[in-house]
Amino acid sequence: MNRASPPLLEANSLGKRFPGVVALDDVDLQLYDAEVLAVIGENGAGKSTLMKILAGIQLPDQGQIRLSGKETVIRSVEQATANGICLIHQELNLCENLSVAANIFLGREPRRFGLIDERRCLEKAGEVLQQVGLNLPPQELVGSLTIGQQQMVEIAKAISTDARMVIMDEPTSSLSQKESESLFEIIHRLKQQGVSIIYISHRLGEVERLADRVTVLRDGKNAGELARDEISHNAMVERMVGRELSNYYSRTVTESDETVLKISNLRTSANPHCPLSCEIKRGEIVGIAGLVGAGRTELLTTLFGVTPAIDGQITVTGKACVIDNSETAIRHGIGLVPEDRKLQGIVLEMSIRANTSLPTLKSLSAMGFIDAAAERALAESMKQRLNTKAPHIEQPVKFLSGGNQQKVVIAKWLAMKPNILLMDEPTRGVDVGAKQEIYRLMDELAQTGVAILFVSSDMEEVLGMADRILVMHEGQIGGELHKTNFSEESVMHLATGGAIKTETKIA
Numbered sequence: 001m002n003r004a005s006p007p008l009l010e011a012n013s014l015g016k017r018f019p020g021v022v023a024l025d026d027v028d029l030q031l032y033d034a035e036v037l038a039v040i041g042e043n044g045a046g047k048s049t050l051m052k053i054l055a056g057i058q059l060p061d062q063g064q065i066r067l068s069g070k071e072t073v074i075r076s077v078e079q080a081t082a083n084g085i086c087l088i089h090q091e092l093n094l095c096e097n098l099s100v101a102a103n104i105f106l107g108r109e110p111r112r113f114g115l116i117d118e119r120r121c122l123e124k125a126g127e128v129l130q131q132v133g134l135n136l137p138p139q140e141l142v143g144s145l146t147i148g149q150q151q152m153v154e155i156a157k158a159i160s161t162d163a164r165m166v167i168m169d170e171p172t173s174s175l176s177q178k179e180s181e182s183l184f185e186i187i188h189r190l191k192q193q194g195v196s197i198i199y200i201s202h203r204l205g206e207v208e209r210l211a212d213r214v215t216v217l218r219d220g221k222n223a224g225e226l227a228r229d230e231i232s233h234n235a236m237v238e239r240m241v242g243r244e245l246s247n248y249y250s251r252t253v254t255e256s257d258e259t260v261l262k263i264s265n266l267r268t269s270a271n272p273h274c275p276l277s278c279e280i281k282r283g284e285i286v287g288i289a290g291l292v293g294a295g296r297t298e299l300l301t302t303l304f305g306v307t308p309a310i311d312g313q314i315t316v317t318g319k320a321c322v323i324d325n326s327e328t329a330i331r332h333g334i335g336l337v338p339e340d341r342k343l344q345g346i347v348l349e350m351s352i353r354a355n356t357s358l359p360t361l362k363s364l365s366a367m368g369f370i371d372a373a374a375e376r377a378l379a380e381s382m383k384q385r386l387n388t389k390a391p392h393i394e395q396p397v398k399f400l401s402g403g404n405q406q407k408v409v410i411a412k413w414l415a416m417k418p419n420i421l422l423m424d425e426p427t428r429g430v431d432v433g434a435k436q437e438i439y440r441l442m443d444e445l446a447q448t449g450v451a452i453l454f455v456s457s458d459m460e461e462v463l464g465m466a467d468r469i470l471v472m473h474e475g476q477i478g479g480e481l482h483k484t485n486f487s488e489e490s491v492m493h494l495a496t497g498g499a500i501k502t503e504t505k506i507a
């Protein structure tokens, strides 16, 4: 880091308003040579807005940007790219019907005699894919990749532009542990090559590990800066939230003998050779751990009828049911907070109100008419409970920050009062304060008798919230851990195909 010369990038007094929202208010930011600058803050604090301004996607209402001391107005993505700035979006931005190679070089394809040079394109794509450790043929369609792989393609794309400043907006939120590790290596390598990185994450452990400096935003304003030796979990939380968070995981177990969900020899279309069996009691919170690709999401989507089971039985509160679409699942009182909220969780064009009431519309309607007042009251109460940041409930969900969109997904299932709530990575992209709020809600729901089955790659979260952990490995439930035997080692042991040790077995 060279502080003698002017910063590589300097933003002064940036301001940005949206109808009803001050997203940025007088914000300053400096980025120096070859440093990793983390930008943290609660959901809706203004992080993504700031990055979109730096990357030429939005113009600020006020303020200046200087690049190596020279005042510059960044009016377009092309101009940002020409100035060496590249943004990897929080919400993925790839074309699903194009190949990996076409996505990487979209708009700047290698050409020969004026035509796109397909061979060269594939060759160069292969090289950058290798750099990010993604073992995929470059001709593969992006639509057939997992979200984690798509994220790595975005990263490969950024690297291929030879940017001097790479902005990563929550890059690890959909990566597996292994993919995250290779991203950290890439960041390290980029830094060594003199590239500066702005890193946004709600995972404070990662920030502690990677950042040379931290800039904190709160409610659209600067809320402090931490130098390398000042970075700690508590210091970050305090500046972000304005208070310390205690009792992070709250769980009051209420035991019940009543089985709410029973699956016997269930075979999912993803892993047809692995029959799955388990039971969940009323008021129980069961965590599903395992590596990405272990079949966790597929178990949830099968129970919700998105990808119907090939064989086996599902019994809900003692009744055998056939769940072959999500409507049947909802009718049986099953809700799903999906992994990919943009695809299955919310309707982006619709308001917070309309999204919240989606699964409950029937009970809110009489003779074909929706009780508008009841619908509004429901959406209002959910917005308050989850502390969703938006000017009002009529705001289209597409204008909310990533974490606040997740809160709307959770709100709609809370409103339905399900028997069984399936949650796939429930706190992805959610800030520390709201995470605690979601954990409290999970506990509250369980206390009212809801059975919760949740998938999470966040080990702390699984150990903190689950009463029981099912560990999946290669499509099978490789083992089960009870609270008294919880440990990170035993989860990892089972997740990587280890057998149940005798001491972790419970009769």
Ligand SMILES: Nc1ncnc2c1ncn2[C@@H]1O[C@H](COP(=O)(O)OP(=O)(O)OP(=O)(O)O)[C@@H](O)[C@H]1O
Binding pocket: 018, 019, 021, 022, 023, 041, 042, 043, 044, 045, 046, 047, 048, 049, 050, 090, 389, 390, 399, 400, 401, 402, 403, 404, 429, 431
């Ligand atoms: N296009 C838009 N129209 C209206 N409001 C917007 C728009 N874009 C952002 N906002 C609002 O500006 C505020 C800042 O949003 P931003 O996406 O920058 O937050 P963030 O810090 O990235 O949050 P998260 O951690 O949840 O991603 C939020 O209140 C958001 O709802």
Ligand SMILES: [Mg+2]
Binding pocket: 047, 048, 049, 090, 169, 401, 402, 403
């Ligand atoms: Mg954001």
